[in-house]
Amino acid sequence: MPSNHVSTTSSSRRVITRASIHLPNISTKIASNISIVQEMQKFSKIIPKNNVPTLNSRVHPDHEAVYEKLYVILEAVSDRVEMHKNVGEQRSNWNSLLLTSINTITLSAATMAAIASTVPGAPLKVLMLSSSFLYLAATGMLIIMNKIQPSQLAEEQRNAARLFKQLENEIKTNIAARGNFTMNDVNEAMKKVLALDRAYPLPLLGVMLEKFPAKVEPAVWWPDQRRQGTTAKQQAADDDYKNGWSVELEEEMREMIRVLEVKDKDDYLRLGEKALKLNKALAIAGPLLTGLGAIGSTLLSCSPHSSTWGMVLGVMGGAMASVVNTVQHGGQVGMVFEMYRSNAGFFKMMQESIESNLKEEDLGRRENGQVFEMKVALQLGRSLSELKDVAASSSRSGCDIQEFGSKLF
Missing domain, CATH: 1.10.287 (Helix Hairpins)
Known part of the structure; x- marks a missing residue:
């Protein structure tokens, strides 16, 4: 125990x-x-x-279907952001890799032509054939590179990624801030997605944007801007309801339309035309010079007179082709043209947005005037007082507008 x-x-x-x-x-x-x-x-x-209904809330089946569709569109937009971002990085690498490869091939061909024509006892035929082959390869690669313009393609995808990200944030904000959606909202979001797909296509074959258009036009990535339906509170408002609008604000917005049309958009279209002409000239000069280099390399084994011209064409053609190629693709002239075209499209979008509000006679169906004025000022990089000053200056100067509307770019 x-x-x-x-x-x-x-x-x-x-x-x-x-x-x-x-x-x-x-x-x-x-x-x-x-x-x-x-x-x-x-x-x-x-x-x-906030009483925002979610898919787990007890909402009407029709409203739940609308929310599901909005979330499907949101997922597609998020996926497109990543797609355009990745493709843009890939095409930017194309530009740098092709530029380095073509310049290396061209300078190697010019060096072989120089050795064949100046060094005694050098294997003339081998160097001549090698130089001619390298020049022909560089010519073919340059034609393809000038056709697709990798720097311009990369800029297109960067713009698309930014605009799809903007659309993604807009949809998220609407879902968080609003409590009721209709099929009109779903259709409007679908139109915006499809308009961006048309403006900035991903494939190269068949739907690639024209890199050398006959006329420079602003980029368009938005559907027709129409005013949406109003809330019941706005529809039931009396005749004194102004929705933040006044006669002075309408006149200010009309003057801003004129400033954006005369100064900002036209200026970027003019710069875009200059960039396009320069890009066309360089796109023709590069393959032409490498082709002349190939012809000069084949003349090295001919008569002394022809051999002299062959040496000049073989060496100088390669050197000048490398300079032209570096200016065009190293300077990314195609990207500059696309940037000007996109900036002109931005000002055109702002014009259409202002016009669509002013054309709507029912003030309740417009965007709130004070909020809209602030949005226009922020998009142009100005304060509200600066925006009023620009509109007043445009009204006083008449047709001779001195100041640009935007201070951002």
């Missing part, structure tokens, strides 16, 4: 000892969890609660 009593007592002490070892950890975890809950409660008091 004493031995059993001793063993039982010792075992119970071990159990108590083990329990006493684990109790501090449990209490620490409980205390930390309590502090986390208290912090979450404090945080929930700070964040305003």
Whole structure:
């Protein structure tokens, strides 16, 4: 009996000892969890609660279907952001790799032509054939590179990624801020996605944008801008309801349309035409010079007179072709043209946005005037007072507008 009593007592002490070892950890975890809950409660008091219905809420089946469609569009837009971003990086690498490869091939061909014509005892035929082959390869690669304009393609994809990201944020903001959606909202989002797909296509074959258009036109990546339906509160408003608009604000917006048309958009279209002409000239000069270099390399084994001209064409043609290629693709003239075209499209979009608001006679169906004025000012990089000053200056100067509307670019 004493031995059993001793063993039982010792075992119970071990159990108590083990329990006493684990109790501090449990209490620490409980205390930390309590502090986390208290912090979450404090945080929930700070964040305003909104009654935005979600897919898990008890909403009408039709509204739930609308939300599901909006989320499907949102997922597609997010995927397009990544697609255009990745493709843009790939095509930017194309530009740098092709530029380096073509310049290396061209300078190697020119060096072979120089060695064949000046070094006595050099293997003339081998150097001549090698130089001619390299020049022909460089000519073919330059024709393809000038056709697709990798720097311009990369700029297109950068613009597309930025605009799709902007559309993604717009859809997220609408979902968070608004409590009711209709199929009109879904159709409008679909139109914006498809308009961006048409403006900035991903494939190269068949649907690639024209890199050397006959006439420079602003880029268009938005559907027809029409005013959306209004809320019940706006529809039930009386005749005194102005929705933030006034006669002075309408006149200010009309003057801004004129400034954007006469100064900003036309200036970028003019710069785009200059960049396009330069790009065309360089695109013709590069393959022409490498072709002349190939012809000069073949003349190295002819008569002394022809050999002299062959040396001049073989060496100088390659050197000048490398300079032209570096200016065109190293300077990314195609990207500059696309940037000017996109900037002109941005000002055209702003004009259409202002015009669509002013053409709407029902003030309740317009965007809020004060909010719209602030949006226009921010898009142009100006304060509200500066925007008013530009409109007033345009009104005083008449046709001779001096100041640009935008200060961003």
